[in-house]
Each structure stands twice: as C-alpha cells, then as structure tokens.
Amino acid sequence: MEVIPSINCEDIACIAKKIAVVKKLGALWVHLDVGDGVFSSIKLWDKKEDIIKLKDEALAKMAPIVFEVHLMVKDPEEWIEVWLKAGAKRVIVHCEVIHDLEFLKKKCEEYGAELGLSIEFSSNIEKLTPFLTEGIEFVHVLSVPPGLQGQKFHEDALKRIELLHKRYPSILIEVDGGIDDKTGKLAKDAGADIFVSATYIFKAAKPDIAYQTLRKI
Incomplete structure (x- = not known):
C-alpha cells in the first residue's frame, strides 16, 4: 500500500x-x-509571505521527497498558485468549495502538477461526481472534519470510498484522517489506494515500524 x-x-x-x-x-x-x-477549524499557512519563507527554508531542501498540499480553504483559486510556486506536485482542493475548476486545472498544468479533488466523509457524493468527467484522476476522501490531526476516523468515509471505487475503478483514491492499522485495513477493503497518516506515524515510539505496518496492509 502506498503511504x-x-x-x-x-x-x-x-x-x-x-x-x-x-x-x-x-x-x-x-x-x-x-x-x-x-x-x-484551524489556520495553517494562511499568509502568503509565510509560504514563500517556508519554501526557501524547508521545502526547497526536501529532495528527493516531493509534496502534495491539501487546501482546506474556502477559496482554493486564491491559494493554488502560491503553493505551485512553492513546489507542490499535487494540489488537493475540496469539491464543496470549487468555483472555477478550469482555472484550477490550467494552473496545475502550467506548473506540471496534478490536481486532486477532496470530499468530506459527511458530504453527498454527488457534490464530487460532476467534476469526475473533467479529466480528474485522483480523489481524496477526508475521513475526519477539516482541521487538526489526531481525530477519530469516521466510518461514513468507507461508503464514499466504496461508491467511488465502484463507479470510477480507474481513479486513484486517497484516504486521510484517523488512519491506523485497523482503519487502514477497512479503507483498503473499501477500495482505497493510498493512505495519508500523521498521528499513527509521528506519534509512534518507532515511526519506521508504524510506517511499514501501514505499507504492508
């Protein structure tokens, strides 16, 4: 499993x-x-000057690792370019707040990055499906409310994953929020391709073992 x-x-x-x-x-x-x-529910990197500083002091030095950025913001069109300039190779925006999909797609194409769409575990899947005829090949299912790490996995996310996998078998599905060895197994069985995990890895006594545990699911 990709983690x-x-x-x-x-x-x-x-x-x-x-x-x-x-x-x-x-x-x-x-x-x-x-x-x-x-x-x-939280503010993280909500000032563009801070993002530029982050690029210079950390992101530009992380090779060979690349990064995806999850924009939990109400106006992704306003924020996408500063993150593309910072080096993001994938930008994830929420279907619930998209105003101009073509603009977002063109910006990602301009910088050679991928655009992914996210849906919250509590949102109706029909909010997402109209966008999936527009060349989107990557979907992010958020299995917790947008905000802090360490939240509990909501099993309603499994229904979204199952339905997406059934309707769009070629689309990559990433699941994010409350992922551990147990919820990861449930998500994989539902059709997820990629796990995003914070607390389970970084709060572990041995992050390498936690990471490999998820990889082996």
Missing part, C-alpha cells in the same frame, strides 16, 4: 523536523495541510 506521511504543523521548524523523519522512512511523498480557519 504518505502527513504534516500538520504551524511553523517551519516543525515541518523541517518531520521532513527529516520522513527521509529516514524512505517515503517518496509528504502531505502538507493548509487551513484558513473558515472552511477548516
């Missing part, structure tokens, strides 16, 4: 420390959370 460690940090030092852990794990990707305090 992407998730970084939910408010400062550069925290991100740099976790990137160092990820390098030891041998992971190829990291997942960065961004919140505006409106769509999400």
Whole structure:
C-alpha cells in the first residue's frame, strides 16, 4: 500500500523536523495541510509571505521527497498558485468549495502538477461526481472534519470510498484522517489506494515500524 506521511504543523521548524523523519522512512511523498480557519477549524499557512519563507527554508531542501498540499480553504483559486510556486506536485482542493475548476486545472498544468479533488466523509457524493468527467484522476476522501490531526476516523468515509471505487475503478483514491492499522485495513477493503497518516506515524515510539505496518496492509 502506498503511504504518505502527513504534516500538520504551524511553523517551519516543525515541518523541517518531520521532513527529516520522513527521509529516514524512505517515503517518496509528504502531505502538507493548509487551513484558513473558515472552511477548516484551524489556520495553517494562511499568509502568503509565510509560504514563500517556508519554501526557501524547508521545502526547497526536501529532495528527493516531493509534496502534495491539501487546501482546506474556502477559496482554493486564491491559494493554488502560491503553493505551485512553492513546489507542490499535487494540489488537493475540496469539491464543496470549487468555483472555477478550469482555472484550477490550467494552473496545475502550467506548473506540471496534478490536481486532486477532496470530499468530506459527511458530504453527498454527488457534490464530487460532476467534476469526475473533467479529466480528474485522483480523489481524496477526508475521513475526519477539516482541521487538526489526531481525530477519530469516521466510518461514513468507507461508503464514499466504496461508491467511488465502484463507479470510477480507474481513479486513484486517497484516504486521510484517523488512519491506523485497523482503519487502514477497512479503507483498503473499501477500495482505497493510498493512505495519508500523521498521528499513527509521528506519534509512534518507532515511526519506521508504524510506517511499514501501514505499507504492508
């Protein structure tokens, strides 16, 4: 199973420390959370000048690891380019707040990045499906409310994963939130292809063992 460690940090030092852990794990990707305090319950990287500084002091030094950014914001069109300039190779935006899909797609194409769409565990799947005829090949299912790490996995997410997998078998499905050895098994059985995990990996006494446990599911 592909596993992407998730970084939910408010400062550069925290991100740099976790990137160092990820390098030891041998992971190829990291997942960065961004919140505006409106769509999400927390603010994370909600000032563009801070993102530029983050790029210079941490993100530009993380090779060979690449990153995806999860925009838990009400206006993704306003924020996508600053993260593409920072080096994001995949940008995940919520279907619940998309205003201009073509704009988002063109920006990602311009920077050679992939656009992924996210849906919350509590949202009607029909909010997402109209976008899946527009060349989107990557879906992110958020199995917790948008906000802090360490939240409990909501099993309603499994219904979304199962339905997406059945309707769109070629689309990659990433699941994020409350992923551990037990919920990961449930998500894989439902049709998930990728796990995003923060607490289970970074709070473990031995992050490498936690990471490999998820990989082996």
